[in-house]
Amino acid sequence: MNACIAELQRALGPDIVKTGDDIPVRNSFDQTKMAPISPAALVLPRNVEQVSEALKICNAHKQAVVTQGGMTGLAAGAHPREGEVALSLERMVGIEEVDVAAGTLTALSGTTLQTIQEAADHAGFLCAIDLGARGSCTIGGNVSTNAGGNQVLRFGMTRRNILGLEVVLPDGTIVRSLNKMMKNNAGYDWTQYFIGAEGTLGVVTRVVVMLQPKPADIQTAVVAVTNTEAAIRLLRRAQSALPGGLLVFEAMWQEFYTIATGIMGLNAPVSPDNELAILMEAPGTRADFETFLAAAYEEGLVLDAAIAQSRAERDRMWALRESVYEHHKYLPKQVGFDISIPIARMEEAVQALRAELPSVMPGTQHVIFGHLADSNIHVNVMPPEMPDGMKHKIESVVYGITARLGGSVSAEHGVGQTKRPWLNLSRTDAELALMNRIKTALDPNGIMNPGRVLV
């Protein structure tokens, strides 16, 4: 038995430290579709002091630790490697405070995003962070991956919606700034180091979320446009002309929309003969939104549009965009990508993907969809078969196009284990050296999530 694990058991007891068959299978894999690996031990702290104690012990033994939350990650960040001790925040659940005057919500990091969204809504606010995995992903994971999602256009990434954190450093030190004030320039904003660091610098245990005002009314529409460039023009026009701007602007290119409304049988508010369908949401009245879309139609900026007249219709429109979560029931195994492309080159990216992807194997399908306004598209590639080397072949095509157009290999899903080999396509050596200096300063023994992001 590993000496570190023995010490963890002595210090924290069998309620907190699990080994062997007592480790639930959920802690052996995330959503990256890699073969499950059971961690050497699973630590399930109930409070921050136990997190601190666990890290102190692991650090003394130079024992590798993998942090876990909702296990919804797509870059194998929380997917254990052999011999790692998994530290899961799944028991540290709970909303500790909603401060209506400050417009903030303080929660333990194992709380799911959906729970936070519902608490915010109940208090008359909107939680700015929203993504498809909301029912399972945790706010600690959202912070650690600087999660993106559906509302980045309006509210920014997770980073822009966090006011305070409590973290535990790799040596067990607890550092806390549960700040609720929007303006606080007293020294370095150290919380920024941990947001997006994917658990490699410390463990996030508490989060102060900055809430947004809840719009009185939200309009939803599916709109057909000629191409990507037209979509960008429509985006900019909407942001200026609508007094409340836009909340959501999700693109579904023809391949994606055809599958959703074809083999998946979902309702088609606009014809699948169009190159690009956009799911748009804007705060404000339906009259204002109709006026805007009518004008855009008159100018030829929009080819067709359908505005949701009811909650049910709105849900059906969202089902189109979220149809990707059901693809596994209808389509071959996918290799998925989450890339950013400079908006000015997005049209070029779409054409290049269509031109080059079929070359990996005859009969290869693909879909392109996503957060167009944020320069972020998702590309899922489905070759008829997946022989050895096929995944790498596909990665070379997609990341080759990404690098060529000055994009990022990870727009929102993080680097984790899976994108480490490709990180130098988007970061210079000087940048990587700087990141490594911070890593070495905060985690000199390299125990936190090794093999993810950097080393």
Next chain:
Amino acid sequence: MNACIAELQRALGPDIVKTGDDIPVRNSFDQTKMAPISPAALVLPRNVEQVSEALKICNAHKQAVVTQGGMTGLAAGAHPREGEVALSLERMVGIEEVDVAAGTLTALSGTTLQTIQEAADHAGFLCAIDLGARGSCTIGGNVSTNAGGNQVLRFGMTRRNILGLEVVLPDGTIVRSLNKMMKNNAGYDWTQYFIGAEGTLGVVTRVVVMLQPKPADIQTAVVAVTNTEAAIRLLRRAQSALPGGLLVFEAMWQEFYTIATGIMGLNAPVSPDNELAILMEAPGTRADFETFLAAAYEEGLVLDAAIAQSRAERDRMWALRESVYEHHKYLPKQVGFDISIPIARMEEAVQALRAELPSVMPGTQHVIFGHLADSNIHVNVMPPEMPDGMKHKIESVVYGITARLGGSVSAEHGVGQTKRPWLNLSRTDAELALMNRIKTALDPNGIMNPGRVLV
């Protein structure tokens, strides 16, 4: 002659390196009102390579460096200390690119904020960062201090509006990520370390600003409310009810407003008999804004209101809020404060300040005003005389109240030299230790802006 300065002169030449009487007086003081101190030498680089060369030399000699931009700071950050080499970015001026598709503006860090605002406006966008010193302060300084200002309510601090940076580390390494994509999770967002670090971790040389859509129309009003709590209720109501939300929500308590409309003779849109006047701005139509204010008035949430009917009227309303910049012509010498108070305790803070400030000396005046929605107020205290020790006496009262109510000693102006002694009122030892770890990792010789922020 200092060996370091001699080497700087040899490496960069007399055009770049100035000493003695060749150093302009502007580089000897910022706006903190301390006695001017001429730096031992002034380095005026024309490009990033010269910044790199200069830092490499200073680092080798362990020579203290103070970074300078617009010299508008209020915490003595750029105010030289004896024996320092000043490195001014004043020659690195220029807008390099406005990318209309991406909605970004790339500029050299010595460019003034106003120049950037005008370029953004010309291209059909809004620059989210705005503060009174706009004509002189530089974007590099805004980034380094994580400047706040007038539009934080809507767009967040400077940090939330920066997509990319080029910096030079204390050892001369140039690190660049002139990212223009809203979503880029490829590794650590290292730019975050330098935003708000007040020049203590490296020199910012280029900035990529994320631009905002330009509202089609902006409404301005001055509104009278009963007290601070009523103001907060009005704020939350406006954010929800107005489709475009709010842009600006600046508070002027009675003392401030009375001076502006009394001895300074500015026009009073609402009576100075009110406890609190708010300058509000919202995107959208005047009709919508009038409807909102009329409803608020009917409920007694608003006591009186005047909406600007013209650009000239709007300017006169802003002149009320910006009257503080002329105070030195009408009032005794001020000791100024920039504090954050949790919004739920803001009413308490105002009452405590009024109760305790007169105790420092009979006849002491004060004004309270500022970015109420962001939990940030400015407090200027004017004793009839300023004997030795008076400043410290006033600081004890104001920072004592701040600490007692869980506030921050620096909401937006930064720590610089002047607030270092008070930093532990707002930061725990664990937080300060963490900040120092980062400082040590990036600036092991401690050459960058010593004596500011931390050590």
